[in-house]
Amino acid sequence: MITGFIGAGNLARAIVIGLLDKRVLSPNELLCVSGSGATAQALSQETGIGLASSRIDLLERAQTVVLAFKPQHLDTITKEESAASQNSLVISVLAGRTLESLQAAFPNARNVVRVMPNTPSRIGKGVSAFCFQKTPSDEDRQLVEDLLGALGTCYEVQESQMHIVTAVSGCGPAVFFQFIDYIAQAAEKRGLERDLAATLAIETGLGSLQLMAQSNQAPSQLVKEVVSPNGVTHALLTSLGDSDWSNIIDTAMEAAVNRSTELSKA
Ligand SMILES: NC(=O)c1ccc[n+]([C@@H]2O[C@H](COP(=O)([O-])OP(=O)(O)OC[C@H]3O[C@@H](n4cnc5c(N)ncnc54)[C@H](OP(=O)(O)O)[C@@H]3O)[C@@H](O)[C@H]2O)c1
Known part of the structure; x- marks a missing residue:
């Protein structure tokens, strides 16, 4: 099972390092890709995780996909990339992007998760709130909790509560x-x-x-x-x-x- 990160900046780095430190996943279970390729290359070199050759390559190989680029990059996801994410679990940390807009970009995903993390995640002391687009399987809920657990603590909320969660945490x-x-x-x-x-x-x-x-x-x-x-x-x-x-x-x-x-x- 491969978990892939599209975007390899500050937040992706915090999650990857947390996952490896806590031995939730090993480097050969992780892949990354970025815009220019510079941050992905740096993250791969630092942690030993795999480097995908393109977003589509990553989407074809990963069963769990973490969107860790800037919110506006969601609009650059192509039809081919959407198709390649067939049956994936898509986890988004993009500020302000709703489950509806995530689902529109990845209509074939098996489920979509919206997460609001915070910066103390960089030292494993973050608190994240998350909501699923549809009721998840026990395995998918565990997967999300393990991934966010690498950043600190996490709590499930209603999507309607995300604005106040954003203000608080x-x-x-x-x-x-x-x-x-x-x-x-x-x-x-x-x-x-x-x-x-x-x-x-x-x-x-x-x-x-x-x-x-x-x-x-x-x-x-x-x-x-x-x-x-x-x-x-x-x-x-x-x-x-x-x-x-x-x-x-x-x-x-x-x-x-x-x-x-x-x-x-x-
Ligand atoms: N930092 C936080 O604590 C925090 C808290 C809450 C939410 N978030 C959310 O987390 C997301 C990432 O934030 P960050 O602080 O990690 O940003 P960041 O350090 O600036 O990293 C952005 C990443 O996106 C990549 N990227 C740029 N264009 C791309 C494209 N077209 N396709 C794929 N990847 C692309 C960049 O790659 P290159 O630089 O290599 O081109 C870089 O790896 C944001 O959406 C933000 O809303 C962050």
Whole structure:
């Protein structure tokens, strides 16, 4: 059984390395191809996986096909390539491309899966959401879970939930990176060395999120544990509350959901 990657960039590399590290698949069960060929050649050299001579060659040889190119490249799939994907399982990580548009490009696939991964996948700490076009066999569900398991954790959702999933876990890393950067910048501005400011902010983020993940307490309870009446954290949270930050986050999530909806209709 061959799993083939069309597109061999950042995300394909993360999945392939995860699959090999976790011994889910071996190099001779994996193939790749890319646009110019440069990234596919690099991935093949780095990991020992096979290099297909063309997209059609890959589609003819692979029973599972992962679409890992840019969303607009879906429109370049030819009739011959569609025909070559007869009875394959097609897994797409393309942002914003719906099951309907994937099915239109690969009408003969045995099933189509839409996935929303995120960038912590690069270190095996990603979270992915996925939905099937039609009810999958147990084997196909296992295959998808094994593949996404190479990137971190994964959860099945309804396709109608993909826009909000995109806002939470797809965009989420950018929110956390930006937030930590703002904290570090504020600390540097007030006299901490740049590196120390960044390290304190990052390690506080890491520790707090791990504590939250491992604790049975609600986030609001964990907040209360840091605050004492009229203390320093109280002053900080009061200032954030005065800026109505829950509403700021809510409005930003709404903007992300709206943009994701717009892009899926383009
Ligand atoms: N990176 C993430 O964390 C992330 C998160 C969520 C979703 N995604 C989705 O994952 C997909 C890939 O993202 P990425 O970050 O891995 O992009 P990337 O690093 O830019 O890689 C894009 C790949 O597509 C290949 N390609 C270009 N034209 C092609 C064509 N006509 N046919 C086949 N392959 C072609 C490129 O090949 P050459 O460069 O060799 O020409 C390259 O291997 C995107 O659709 C994105 O929406 C990524």
